[in-house]
Amino acid sequence: MERTDYCVIGGGIVGLATAYQLLRKQPGASLVLLEAAETLASHQTGHNSGVIHSGIYYAPGSLKARFSKAGAQQTKDFCREHGIRYAEPGKLLVAASEVELARLDGLEERAAVHELDCERIDQAELSRREPNISGLGALFIPSTGIVDYREVARRLAELVTEAGGRVVTGAKVSSIVEHPDRVEVGTGQERYSCRRLVACAGLQSDRLAELAGMAIDVQIIPFRGEYFELPAAKSDYVRHLIYPVPDPELPFLGVHLTPTIDGSITVGPNAVLGLAREGYPKFSVDMKDVARYVRFPGLWHVAWSNAATAVREARNSLFKGSYLQECRKYAPGLAKADLLPYEAGIRAQAVRRDGTLLHDFLLAETERMIHVLNAPSPAATAALPIGEHLAGKAALRHAA
Secondary structure: OEEEEEEEEOOOHHHHHHHHHHHHHOOOOOEEEEOOOOOOOOOHHHOOOOEEOOOOOOOOOOHHHHHHHHHHHHHHHHHHHHOOOEEOOOEEEEEOOHHHHHHHHHHHHHHHHOOOOOEEEEHHHHHHHOOOOOOOEEEEEOOOEEEOHHHHHHHHHHHHHHOOOEEEOOOOOOEEEEOOOOEEEEEOOEEEEEEEEEEOOHHHHHHHHHHOOOOOOEEEEEEEEOOEEOOHHHOOOOOOEEEEOOOOOOOOOOOEEEEOOOOOEEEEOOOEEOOOOOOOOOOOOOHHHHHHHHOOHHHHHHHHHOHHHHHHHHHHHHOHHHHHHHHHOOOOOOOHHHOEEOOOEEEEEEEEOOOOEOOOOEEEEOOOEEEEEEOOOOOOOOHHHHHHHHHHHHHHHHHO
């Protein structure tokens, strides 16, 4: 049995940032990071839109608001320090209706609360800045950036290794047993004994918590986000990130146009119930995953209260023409032929038994374990301060 001070479960950007921050706080500590997949950053970290979010959407006082603004700056600083490409094209929140135009007032007020620079622009100025975009007005947030989070994750893994940590891939955790003085973790033939465990397991976070014997009232419901890519001939179709004004009743931001750091433009995502937590090809099904959530009352509460939205999103998933109509609300010049295939993502959405969709980060703790049960967007943006927060909690208890 390998003995170590810390064990981090999860090789996505949050787990890697946590390991990195732990070794910064306690140089010389021993640490092992376990990732079930054969490669790091293979799930949510490697299947997102690559946006460095400003934090404008999030409720004042929430962990999201706190970590997102700090994370945006720390991510940019980290990229500069380590030679990782990023850019700051800025984001335009485009109002396509009078209702959305009114919502911009609230977002502008929230930007002021968060001390974020923003600029309200009218229809004429929007057309001047983005000739291919149509709207009644927009809110411009210049600090929004883009990056490849897989590159950030790879560098974090290198830094963890350079600091003496060990990163093990292909290590699916099969047992977690907490004792008064240690936590024992099993991965097939290998066993580890650590003084402190931090689980950042994303799409499997509820299962890992239950495996560890924790009584939790949330379950991960996977929402599949399907993207398209514009053809190379339209790589300059927009200069900024183009987002719709979000519906405050929904946890998702809607279909948007996003220039990527590699020079392409993605379109999406929608949000449909996933039939496999880790199945990215269309129509992937994992009956174990489906059987788990159909027995969960929270799913049916969510379905009942969001029936109209679910039908619309399912229609958009099945019919490209319907998806295109979502895009044409603010990009009327796009045609069906412009929507080229692109890999989907899957969002780990924590839901309570009563159907409450959790919008903020959620932790569950025991004497020697911390489990991240919900780390929704902007977790990639906020990974470094989240990791610092988790490392602070782990290191304090470890020292005690």
